[in-house]
Amino acid sequence: MRKIAVLTSGGDAPGMNAAIRSVVRKAIFEGLEVAGVFNGYQGLIDGKIEQFQLGSVGDIIQRGGTVLRSARCPEFMTEEGRQKAVRQIKLHGIEGIVIIGGDGSFRGANELVKLNIPCACVPATIDNDINGTEFTIGFDTALNTVIEAIDKIRDTATSHERSFIIEVMGRDAGDLALWAGLGGGAESILLPEKEFDVTSVVNRIKKSADRGKKHSIIVLAEGMMPANELAEVLKKEANVDTRVSVLGHIQRGGSPSARDRVIASQYGARAVEALMEGKRSAAIGMRNHKVVDYNLEEVFTKREKLDLSLLDLAETLSI
Known part of the structure; x- marks a missing residue:
């Protein structure tokens, strides 16, 4: 192999730049040429491809987002769009691609593999929802961002003796809500992976009040239900008055944590x-604290279960 390319796709995640830097410098160290593809799969179709040198990735390890930028690409979902991408790949002499992103990005890579383009996928999403790896790039940074927000909201909740619902990202996966809820000392954590029980939430709030606690923190994964809807349910069912904080895209930005920089460097x-x-369909990840690679098909055929023992622990500690 003489030349590879690297692209980022899907939602940005802190640490993507560290992964880009690692790919570029590792490739050059090994004697390969390396190109950067701008604007994800759309850039691959449009030929927005530039030769990268060592200096091309200087001073980016500490930056959030992605210097290669990202974009939605409905065109790539068509056979014609993918054929355009393949033509650009061959035109630029690219023999393999490192794709950094989440589930949708991995699925796009799988389509390229079917067209005989070797791909190695690096998991980067704050949702931590890529099967086959314990941790994705960006999860740790987002988690710390959420924890910081919970700590600040708790100050206000204590001062005004109120209950707060904090909505965090996680459309289909509750990892961020679970870890943030446990780390932030939340009284209730609501996840897509567990059926919602309003009675349990209300009982926890009342139990805390009975022992003199004047506030309560509820961490809600967005995939469970909208925070405002939960607030209405609590008001209607139990006359519990809550305030809502939707953290939104603040969770995806910011300088990556040391952990995210390290695993991004390892994965890249x-x-x-x-x-x-010579691996043509590889997914990179971490298992038992070791960096591994496995077949990309495992990402789509194997479904990891959330460790709900952490939820049990959170409930135990929030009595």
Whole structure:
């Protein structure tokens, strides 16, 4: 293999730039040429591809977002769009691609693999919902952002003796809500992976009040239900008055944590190695604290279960 490319796709995640930097510098260290593809799959179709040098990724390890930028690309979902991408890949002499992103990005890579384009995928999403890896790039930074917000909201909740609902990202996965709820000392954590029980939430609020506690924190994953809807349910069913804070896209930005910078560097380097080893369909991840690669098909055929023992622990500690 003589030349590879790297692109980012889907929602941005802190640490993507660290992964880009790792891919570029590892490739050059190994004697490969490396190109950057701008604007994700759309840029691949449009030929927005530039040769990268060592200096192309200087001073980006600490930056959030992605210097390669990202974009939605409905065109890539068509056979014609994918064929356009393949033509650009061949035109630029690219023999393998490192794709950094989440589930949708991995599915796009899988389509390229079917067209005989070797791909190595690096998991980067704050939702931490890629099967086969314990941690994705961006999760740790987003988690710390949410924890900081919970700490600040708790100050106000205590001062005004109120209950707060804090809505965090996680459309189909409750990892962020679960870890943030446990780490932030929330009284209730509501996840898509567990059936909603309004009685349990109300009982926890009342139990806290009975022992003299004047406030309560409820962490809600957005995939469970909208926070305002939950507030209405609590008001109607139990006359519990709450305030709502929807953290939104603030969770996706910011300088990546040290952990995200380290795993991004590890994942990026391993992706280059996988392509050099001749692997045509690789997903990079972490298992038992070790960086591994596995077949991309595992991402779509295997469904990881959320560790609900952490939820049990959170409920135990919030008595």
